[in-house]
Amino acid sequence: MNQITPPALFVCLQHRHNGQQLRVIQHSPDSSAPMLWAMDAQGKLHELPMGPELAGTWHLHDAPVLSAKDPARILGCLLAGAAGDALGAPVEFMSWSEIERIFGPGGIRTMAEAYGRRGAITDDTQMMLFTAEGLLRAQVRAEAHGLCHPPSVVHHALLRWLLTQGQSPEKEMEPDGWLVKERRLWARRAPGNTCLSALAASSHFGEQAQNNSKGCGGVMRVAPCAFFDNAFELASDSARFTHGHPSGYLAAGLFADILHRLWQHGYSLEAACTAALAAHGDLPGMEETRLLVERALRLYQSGEQPTPRRIEELGGGWVAEEALAIGLWCALSANSLEEGIILAVNHSGDSDSTGLIAGNLLGLIHGPQAIPAHWLSELELKDVITQIAADLCFVPLRYWDYDDTDVSDWIWQRYPGW
Numbered sequence: 209m210n211q212i213t214p215p216a217l218f219v220c221l222q223h224r225h226n227g228q229q230l231r232v233i234q235h236s237p238d239s240s241a242p243m244l245w246a247m248d249a250q251g252k253l254h255e256l257p258m259g260p261e262l263a264g265t266w267h268l269h270d271a272p273v274l275s276a277k278d279p280a281r282i283l284g285c286l287l288a289g290a291a292g293d294a295l296g297a298p299v300e301f302m303s304w305s306e307i308e309r310i311f312g313p314g315g316i317r318t319m320a321e322a323y324g325r326r327g328a329i330t331d332d333t334q335m336m337l338f339t340a341e342g343l344l345r346a347q348v349r350a351e352a353h354g355l356c357h358p359p360s361v362v363h364h365a366l367l368r369w370l371l372t373q374g375q376s377p378e379k380e381m382e383p384d385g386w387l388v389k390e391r392r393l394w395a396r397r398a399p400g401n402t403c404l405s406a407l408a409a410s411s412h413f414g415e416q417a418q419n420n421s422k423g424c425g426g427v428m429r430v431a432p433c434a435f436f437d438n439a440f441e442l443a444s445d446s447a448r449f450t451h452g453h454p455s456g457y458l459a460a461g462l463f464a465d466i467l468h469r470l471w472q473h474g475y476s477l478e479a480a481c482t483a484a485l486a487a488h489g490d491l492p493g494m495e496e497t498r499l500l501v502e503r504a505l506r507l508y509q510s511g512e513q514p515t516p517r518r519i520e521e522l523g524g525g526w527v528a529e530e531a532l533a534i535g536l537w538c539a540l541s542a543n544s545l546e547e548g549i550i551l552a553v554n555h556s557g558d559s560d561s562t563g564l565i566a567g568n569l570l571g572l573i574h575g576p577q578a579i580p581a582h583w584l585s586e587l588e589l590k591d592v593i594t595q596i597a598a599d600l601c602f603v604p605l606r607y608w609d610y611d612d613t614d615v616s617d618w619i620w621q622r623y624p625g626w
């Protein structure tokens with residue numbers, strides 16, 4: 209290992225003598241005393257000095273996943289979600305016959321051009337990143353002030369996304385934090401009208417949308433909620449800032465809850481779906497979502513394989529419960545992450561959102577190594593997505609209000625608590 213260059217985020221280090229394995233989740237910004245932080249299989253944080261001591265004790269090791277709660281699964285979830293979004297982006301508005309005519313009978317399988325480049329992410333990934341940022345700022349706020357309503361802080365983050373779309377919220381606000389300063393996010397990628405208009409109309413943080421929309425713009429952005437307690441409530445409450453129909457926000461809650469069970473308990477996807485339905489399926493307003501998720505489960509259990517035509521039986525994915533059901537059926541049925549995402553983008557409906565949902569699920573299950581390298585090499589904003597994933601692992605473990613080192617200050621600068 210080079211003694212000066214820090215090992216890349218999410219690489220695995222193995223102890224030269226006792227074999228212990230750690231996952232790198234952050235680099236210190238202090239170049240005079242460079243450090244890195246890594247997490248062990250039990251979720252404990254280790255602070256390692258850089259330089260000869262590090263190289264003498266640890267070497268790089270290739271470990272796919274260390275445990276159910278390996279931070280690499282968080283990276284896999286976000287990165288594979290973005291890859292599914294980017295793979296689906298060129299065909300979002302195409303019917304299956306158009307896709308087949310342009311890309312052949314196997315459909316789209318490699319990154320193609322959308323928005324002027326290959327591997328372009330869309331509004332789905334942008335909003336997923338701002339949701340993650342909001343959750344981190346809520347975490348910092350709760351630690352610093354004790355009092356915090358996390359969904360309202362997520363709402364604030366979504367309003368920063370609105371600024372990147374060239375629109376101003378009714379409420380005046382400072383575009384602070386590092387994410388909104390990332391110029392590559394200031395790009396319109398067919399943002400959903402419901403999201404734009406609901407956010408533009410909101411007059412205070414935490415105000416629920418005054419519409420009856422159940423578009424998939426709520427469910428497609430909530431994966432980061434899975435890595436916090438109360439994933440269901442966090443996701444459904446934050447989807448409700450843009451989508452007022454129960455299917456619009458409850459499908460988001462159910463999706464985050466399924467992801468949370470995969471991550472927290474290492475369930476199989478089928479078991480996670482069944483447990484999530486048992487916990488939340490009887491809520492008032494959940495009827496449509498429950499019906500479609502149960503249908504996706506039955507299709508999988510009876511050995512039916514998703515095809516572009518059969519996916520249409522679940523709908524086009526333009527609304528939340530359909531997008532969730534399509535993403536689930538493709539993820540359940542696939543033999544690999546690559547196959548599942550390809551199934552999820554090749555149909556006449558909302559390919560980028562269903563690709564992102566299948567990608568979030570399969571990336572969490574299989575880890576980032578399962579994502580085809582030829583997709584990743586072209587994926588836009590890979591560095592930003594990786595940094596957000598690392599911060600989702602690091603910030604909740606390392607931000608303390610009463611901290612005499614400058615690490616908490618540094619975190620506060622990046623994720624100010626409001």
Ligand SMILES: [Mg+2]
Nearest residue numbers: 330331332560
């Ligand atoms: Mg999109």
